[in-house]
Amino acid sequence: MDHYFNFLNDIDYGFFLDNVESFPELNLEWYSPLRVNSAxxxxxxxxxxxxxxxxxxxxxxxxxxxxxxxNNSNVNSIFxxxxxxxxxxxxxxxxxxxxxxxxxxKLLKYxxxxxxxxTTFIIHSVADENLTKDLYKNLKYFKNKKLIFTxxxxxxxxxxSIRKENFIINMEFFTESQHHNVALNMxxxxxxxxxxxxxxxxxxxxxxxxxxxxTQLIExxxxxxxxxxxxxxxxxxxxxxxxxxxxxNSDIEFNGSxxxxxxxxxxxxxxxxxxxx
Numbered sequence: 001m002d003h004y005f006n007f008l009n010d011i012d013y014g015f016f017l018d019n020v021e022s023f024p025e026l027n028l029e030w031y032s033p034l035r036v037n038s039a040x041x042x043x044x045x046x047x048x049x050x051x052x053x054x055x056x057x058x059x060x061x062x063x064x065x066x067x068x069x070x071n072n073s074n075v076n077s078i079f080x081x082x083x084x085x086x087x088x089x090x091x092x093x094x095x096x097x098x099x100x101x102x103x104x105x106k107l108l109k110y111x112x113x114x115x116x117x118x119t120t121f122i123i124h125s126v127a128d129e130n131l132t133k134d135l136y137k138n139l140k141y142f143k144n145k146k147l148i149f150t151x152x153x154x155x156x157x158x159x160x161s162i163r164k165e166n167f168i169i170n171m172e173f174f175t176e177s178q179h180h181n182v183a184l185n186m187x188x189x190x191x192x193x194x195x196x197x198x199x200x201x202x203x204x205x206x207x208x209x210x211x212x213x214x215t216q217l218i219e220x221x222x223x224x225x226x227x228x229x230x231x232x233x234x235x236x237x238x239x240x241x242x243x244x245x246x247x248x249n250s251d252i253e254f255n256g257s258x259x260x261x262x263x264x265x266x267x268x269x270x271x272x273x274x275x276x277x
Contacts, residue, residue: 037064049190066094086118100126226252
C-alpha cells in the first residue's frame with residue numbers, strides 16, 4: 001500500500017500531511033433557485049402547440065436555457081416570434097437547431113444583436129460537413145463556436161453520444177450528480193404535438209401543453225421522479241468511475257428491484273474499456 005501512496009506523491013496526484021483538520025470534507029450539498037433549468041422545444045411542420053406561450057411560461061419559471069429544434073419552412077416568422085418572446089425574458093441562452101436545408105447565412109444577424117437571447121446555431125444534417133466547415137471557417141461565429149455544423153441528423157429519436165470528450169468536470173456538476181440525474185434534472189421537453197417528456201427520445205408522455213401548464217407539470221411527481229434517480233441508484237452506472245461527470249439523457253426504468261438505463265453505454269466499467277477501443 002505504501003508503494004501506491006508514494007507513487008501518487010511522486011506524480012503530484014497527492015501529498016502527505018500531518019494537519020488533516022486543514023482539509024475538511026467537501027460540502028456536497030446542491031441547490032438551485034430555478035424551478036426549470038433547461039427546455040427543449042420542437043417546432044416542425046404542423047406544430048400543434050403555442051410555442052410562444054411555452055417560452056413565456058418557461059421564462060416565468062426562470063428557465064435559463066432553451067434548445068429550439070426547428071424543421072419548419074416558415075423559418076423567418078418563427079425567428080421573429082422567438083425574438084419577441086425572449087427579448088425581455090429571464091431566459092439567458094437560446095440554442096437553435098436547424099437542418100442545413102433551412103439554414104440561410106442572413107440568420108446569423110441574430111448572433112450580433114446583444115439584446116436577444118440567441119447564442120448558438122447548430123446546423124445539422126449537413127451533406128458535406130468538411131466542405132461546409134471550410135466555407136465558413138473564417139467567420140467569427142464559426143471561430144467562437146456560435147455556429148456549429150454537423151452531418152448528424154438530429155430529430156426526436158436522436159440519442160446523445162457518451163464520450164470522454166463530453167464529460168463535465170466542475171464542482172457544480174459534481175455536487176448536483178450526488179443528488180440528481182443531471183441530464184434530466186429540472187428539464188422540460190415539448191414535442192411537436194405539444195406532449196411533455198423528460199427528454200425528446202423518451203416514449204412516456206406526461207400530458208400536453210394544450211391542457212396542462214408547465215407549472216402543473218413540474219408539480220407532477222410522476223414527471224419529476226426521474227430527476228432524483230442519480231447514477232448511484234442505476235445498475236452498472238453505480239459501479240462506473242465516471243458516474244459523477246457523465247451527462248446521459250437515456251431513459252431509465254425500474255424493473256421491480258432496481259433502476260436501469262434503456263440506452264446501452266459504450267463504456268464497460270467492469271473491463272475499464274470503451275467499445276470503440
